[in-house]
Amino acid sequence: MISIVIPAYNEEHFLPRLLESIEKQEFRDYEVIVADNHSKDRTAEIARQYGVRIVEGSLPAVARNRGAEAAKGKYLLFLDADTVLPDGFLEKLFNKFEEDYLDICMPVLKPIDSRKKIYKTLYDFSNAYFKLMEYIKPQGAGACIFVTKRMHRRIGGFNETLRTSEDNDYINRASEMGRFKIYTDIYLYVSVRRLEMEGLKSYIQKVVRSSFAFFFTGTSSKKIEYEFGNFTKAIIEQSTKPSKSIDKIIIYKMLVRFNRLRHRLIKQLRSMGINDSVLRFGEKRKKD
Numbered sequence: 705m706i707s708i709v710i711p712a713y714n715e716e717h718f719l720p721r722l723l724e725s726i727e728k729q730e731f732r733d734y735e736v737i738v739a740d741n742h743s744k745d746r747t748a749e750i751a752r753q754y755g756v757r758i759v760e761g762s763l764p765a766v767a768r769n770r771g772a773e774a775a776k777g778k779y780l781l782f783l784d785a786d787t788v789l790p791d792g793f794l795e796k797l798f799n800k801f802e803e804d805y806l807d808i809c810m811p812v813l814k815p816i817d818s819r820k821k822i823y824k825t826l827y828d829f830s831n832a833y834f835k836l837m838e839y840i841k842p843q844g845a846g847a848c849i850f851v852t853k854r855m856h857r858r859i860g861g862f863n864e865t866l867r868t869s870e871d872n873d874y875i876n877r878a879s880e881m882g883r884f885k886i887y888t889d890i891y892l893y894v895s896v897r898r899l900e901m902e903g904l905k906s907y908i909q910k911v912v913r914s915s916f917a918f919f920f921t922g923t924s925s926k927k928i929e930y931e932f933g934n935f936t937k938a939i940i941e942q943s944t945k946p947s948k949s950i951d952k953i954i955i956y957k958m959l960v961r962f963n964r965l966r967h968r969l970i971k972q973l974r975s976m977g978i979n980d981s982v983l984r985f986g987e988k989r990k991k992d
Contacts, residue, residue, distance in 0.1 A: 705733050706731075706733065708735065710736065710739065711739045711768055713740070714745045715743065716743075722787055722788060722789070725790075729791075729793065730792060735756075735757065736756035737775060738761075742761070757774065759773075764862075768846075779798070780853050781849075784894065787892055793890070808850065808855055808879065808884045809850050810845070812831040813894045838885065838886050842884050843871075843875050847892065849871065859881060
């Protein structure tokens, strides 16, 4: 059985869409657990209407752990409340997972609710980055993580002391103990509401600090001042270090795709009037 764990807080607008997409799946051996963080809207009511189990939620790391504790399944699928499953998603993901004898995996993400090209480019870039990191320093997005309950318990679940990058940390620790893979031929839809609410500038700065900084420091809590353009140089230097697990040809091909997406992203941002300073790993310190 797959236990689907969904952290939620005031998700009455997005949760029904996700639950409906789950109900449409042909794969039926699952349960759904909503970890509700005392929502002030109809989130809990909607969850009950769909017949899912409800546990007490909190911040994402805590909510996912509580959902996992209540899970009856052998497998855990952590989903954000604003995601949507394409037809056949569960069956395809489960079958590939079993065929490859994995312990943890994730699909790539595709944006919904907007047709802006910049959003598609951002997600393409993010997917390429995570796929590249699979061979260097595994990490990924918490919007969708599929893992065995055995592995979840083995690594002690999500680190509840982390305010950000708890998903990166979780995947990285699990990959050190088991087999991890990102499936580029399996995708999940995710809402662009965060991009719309925060704006591109704020969103990109946070992504740079949480995901990219994790590569260099192992945490997102420290602000570092690497420039966006120097990132691939650091990856190349890292990938040339002796390692039996890294295929240099694969790394090179991924870097080529990564750089193409990076240039496309920068070009689109410039056309929107966004300054290049947004694409820095940390803000420059103001002079006194």
